[in-house]
Amino acid sequence: MLRDLEKIIDECDANGGDGERLEVELRQAAQNLWRAQFLYRDDFGSKGSYDLLLEHRAYFENLFGALGYRIVGGRPDDRLLGLLATDLPARQTMKLDESLVLLVLRLYYEExxxxxxxxxxxxxxxxxxxxxxxxxxxxxxIRPLVTRLHEILTGFRQRGLVRVEDQGDSRSFKLYLRPALPMVVGEETLASLDEFIAKGTAAQAGGQQDHSNAAAAS
Structure with missing residues (x-):
């Protein structure tokens, strides 16, 4: 990968460009994608990194591939580039309410x-x-508290999954679900919501039945 970077820099210098500046911009583009997970071409401040990532996609694919990630998007109609893990980790670090909100967002987007x-x-x-x-x-x-929901959405916004438009009141706001959502939450993951609901409903029904039997016995 270092040789690939050196080749890009040398070609830039040979063509009369500023190789040193390009190297800085390439590193910055990689850092921006790594931090955000998804970059949108039309978002403020993203176009420079977006264009560099597209222009030197092969280099960045090798770079992130070594870290266990693949680049998605970048087609003319996509208007976004993102990173997805090549192999899903054995354990997810998201809390239950975060996972459920993410799945609900994905479900709403689909419908x-x-x-x-x-x-x-x-x-x-x-x-x-x-x-x-x-x-x-x-x-x-039970729905999460509005303050907790905002915390969850802030994390999703930083990953490029949603845009949040406040209405002057934390309880009144608009969300824009972004096209990265179906990339992050695939059909198999979406199906897990129905599985979770089915298990929860069955457990609740079982608890109510036990309560009824106990009341009848007394």
Whole structure:
């Protein structure tokens, strides 16, 4: 990879460019993608890194491939580039409520996409109250507090999965679900939400039955 980088720099110098500056920009582009996980071409401050990642994609694919990641996106209609793990880790570090919110976001995106409720940037708009209601309906769990939801969404925003538009009140906000969502949460992962709900519903029904039997016996 070091030789690949040196070759890119040498070619830049040979063509009258500034190889030293290009090296700095390449490192910065790699750092930006690593930190954000997804970069969007039209986001403020992203175009320079986005274009460099596309222009030297082979180099970056080798670089991130050595770390166990692959680059996705980058086609003319995608408007985004992202990193996904080549092999999923054995253990996920996300908390349960984070995982459930992520799955609900993905589910909502999927259903809205089928209804053609998507803007020119491939985003789906949803307000916070609707999201929380969908969370309750689909997971059969109590909705998270608004402050906790904002914490979760902040993490997702930093990864390029959502945009959050505040309405002047933390309880009233709009979300824009971004096209990276279906890349991060595939169909198999989405199916796990239904499995979780089914198990939770069965356990709840069993608990209610035990309570009824105990009451009858007394």
């Amino acid at each position: 809205a996409f089928k209804r053609y409720e998507i803007n020119d940037n491939g985003e789906v708009e949803v307000d916070g109250e609707t999201l929380l209601q969908v969370y309750e309906d689909r997971t059969r769990r």
